[in-house]
Amino acid sequence: MIVASQSTRKLNELMSSSIYNYLEQVETKEKHDQPEKSKEQKPQQIIPLYRRILCHPSLHSWIKWVIILHIVRLQNPIQWANFLSLNKPIRELLSYYQGTLSKLRSSHNKPSSCTLNKLTNFVTCVFLYFASVDMDQFPKDYALVSLLSVYHGELNPPSKSQILVSDSLSKPFKLSTYKSSRVYSPLMKIYQNKEYIIFPIFRINWKNLSRNYLLHNVVIAALVAGYSFKERILDRFYAIKYGHGKADSEASIFQNFAAYVFHKSNSITNLIYIPNLISIALIIASSPVFSILGSKRYPDLHRLYVLNQKSVFKTYTKVIGLIAGVIAIKLNYMQLVPDWGFNKKVEAEMTTTGYNVVYDEDVDEIPPARLLSKQFYNDLNMYLFKLVVLSKWRILKTYHPLFSKVQLPLWNKLETLLMCFGFLKMMNLNDYINEHKTPETERISRDSMIKMARFVSQ
Numbered sequence: 182m183i184v185a186s187q188s189t190r191k192l193n194e195l196m197s198s199s200i201y202n203y204l205e206q207v208e209t210k211e212k213h214d215q216p217e218k219s220k221e222q223k224p225q226q227i228i229p230l231y232r233r234i235l236c237h238p239s240l241h242s243w244i245k246w247v248i249i250l251h252i253v254r255l256q257n258p259i260q261w262a263n264f265l266s267l268n269k270p271i272r273e274l275l276s277y278y279q280g281t282l283s284k285l286r287s288s289h290n291k292p293s294s295c296t297l298n299k300l301t302n303f304v305t306c307v308f309l310y311f312a313s314v315d316m317d318q319f320p321k322d323y324a325l326v327s328l329l330s331v332y333h334g335e336l337n338p339p340s341k342s343q344i345l346v347s348d349s350l351s352k353p354f355k356l357s358t359y360k361s362s363r364v365y366s367p368l369m370k371i372y373q374n375k376e377y378i379i380f381p382i383f384r385i386n387w388k389n390l391s392r393n394y395l396l397h398n399v400v401i402a403a404l405v406a407g408y409s410f411k412e413r414i415l416d417r418f419y420a421i422k423y424g425h426g427k428a429d430s431e432a433s434i435f436q437n438f439a440a441y442v443f444h445k446s447n448s449i450t451n452l453i454y455i456p457n458l459i460s461i462a463l464i465i466a467s468s469p470v471f472s473i474l475g476s477k478r479y480p481d482l483h484r485l486y487v488l489n490q491k492s493v494f495k496t497y498t499k500v501i502g503l504i505a506g507v508i509a510i511k512l513n514y515m516q517l518v519p520d521w522g523f524n525k526k527v528e529a530e531m532t533t534t535g536y537n538v539v540y541d542e543d544v545d546e547i548p549p550a551r552l553l554s555k556q557f558y559n560d561l562n563m564y565l566f567k568l569v570v571l572s573k574w575r576i577l578k579t580y581h582p583l584f585s586k587v588q589l590p591l592w593n594k595l596e597t598l599l600m601c602f603g604f605l606k607m608m609n610l611n612d613y614i615n616e617h618k619t620p621e622t623e624r625i626s627r628d629s630m631i632k633m634a635r636f637v638s639q
Contacts, residue, residue: 237270239266239267239269239270242265242266243262243263243266243267245266246258246261246262246265246266247259247262250262256315256316257311257312257313257315257316260308260311260312261312263308263312264305264308264309264312264637265637267304267305267308268301268302268305268608268637268638268639269638269639271301271304271305272297272298272301275297275300275301276294276297279297295612295616298609298612299609299612302605302608302609302612302638303605305605305608305637305638306601306602306604306605306608307601309600309601309604310597310598310601313597313600314593314594314597315593317593321593321596321597321599321600322571322574322575322596322600323567323571324600324603325596325599325600325603326566326567326570326571327567327630328600328603328604328606328607328630329603329606330563330566330567331563331628331630332603332606332607332610332630333354334559334562334563334566335559335563335628336610336625336628336630336631337351337610337625339354339355339356339372340356340372341355341621342355342356342357342358344610344613344621344622344625346606346609346610346613347609356368356369356372394450394454397450397453397454398446398447398450401446401449401450402442402443402446402447404446405441405442405445405446405449406438406442409438409441409442410438413434413437413438413441414434414435414438417434418431418434433524433527434527436522436524436527437522437523437524437527437528439522440520440521440522440523440524440550441523441550443522444520444523444549444550444551445550445551447551448513448551448552448553449553449557451509451512451513452509452510452513452553455505455508455509455512456502456505456506456508456509457505459504459505459508459509460501460502460505463501463504463505464501467497467501474486474493510558513551513552513553514552516549516551516552518551520549520550520551523549523550525544525545525547526544528547529544529546529547578592604634607630607631607633607634608634608637608638610625610631610634611631611634611635611638612638614626614631615635
């Protein structure tokens with residue numbers, strides 16, 4: 182039998198006592214932590230579903246809109262209230278049931294937030310459809326043309342390749358998609374100078390040109406002054422107050438403002454009147470052509486003219502308008518009339534940043550007051566495009582033998598459906614710019630239709 186020595190027994194006793202002390206500490210700590218764990222594991226009080234619904238702020242917003250719309254006697258107030266207030270709760274509901282949606286799609290991956298946003302916007306636009314489909318006073322065709330033209334013409338044009346709301350649907354409409362093909366260079370050249378094509382086609386025609394010229398100058402000058410007063414007067418005086426710019430330049434600012442308003446309004450008025458004057462001159466110069474076409478001196482030419490008289494006359498007027506519009510735009514770019522009284526140095530002092538030092542390069546970058554920018558032509562093109570499309574479409578659906586077979590209520594439903602599709606695109610674009618903060622998305626966020634979509638999405 183092996184007998185342990187005294188030192189070995191002491192060592193064993195010391196180890197045993199250490200182990201027992203450790204176990205006692207663990208038991209004491211478990212007893213001390215047990216009340217806290219029981220408190221943590223105590224189930225939270227479940228709020229009933231009806232109370233969560235009644236306390237949701239969107240319900241209060243929905244009730245508010247129902248009351249307001251009933252007071253103003255708007256048709257379909259319930260559907261309009263759904264459209265204006267239920268986007269946010271639907272979005273939250275779909276986010277809560279992401280797992281169920283993934284099972285319905287037979288997919289293990291949960292739908293992305295972008296997919297849920299688009300689905301929510303789709304449901305909101307369904308409310309818009311039922312709210313407006315039977316409202317005869319609501320111009321669905323105008324809203325449709327306005328939504329799609331602003332979306333593709335201003336907010337998400339083909340030149341902005343960085344804005345891709347949907348990869349599969351947006352890429353074919355972007356110029357960058359065709360960068361490696363042969364058509365890219367001529368396509369880009371046409372796009373950058375599209376005012377030479379669009380404006381002459383949709384030219385403006387005014388009667389009594391000479392008698393109303395002065396009146397139109399005054400009216401347009403008032404509009405230009407009101408539109409640019411904040412930027413060119415208030416903002417600049419505010420900058421002078423806080424040390425940016427010279428304190429003795431107030432008189433120069435007023436002088437430049439008056440010169441800018443005069444020259445800009447006169448350029449816009451000339452753009453209206455010059456095409457008409459040139460058209461009159463071209464018609465006078467080319468009118469003998471119709472005497473030749475009307476005579477039987479050239480039988481084949483006369484027969485062609487008689488059989489296609491309407492088409493010949495329409496083509497003739499379009500060619501006249503095309504030439505007159507191109508000449509009017511070219512005359513504005515040539516700057517034949519100097520902008521007297523407009524001091525570019527004063528403009529450069531207010532636009533440059535830094536130590537109020539103005540260089541010759543800064544002065545040269547200031548455009549002449551009489552020069553109409555490409556943005557002006559773009560806005561004019563969009564306005565004329567909407568007018569032409571609306572007038573042609575309303576005549577077509579009402580009087581054309583083929584289109585008139587479809588009853589107007591059905592056209593109304595189709596227009597409402599397309600209008601809702603246009604608003605859906607605006608809502609999706611609003612969600613896109615909320616997630617991507619860039620200078621380009623900041624520009625888009627200032628548009629009135631995007632603000633409308635943002636108001637509905639709140």
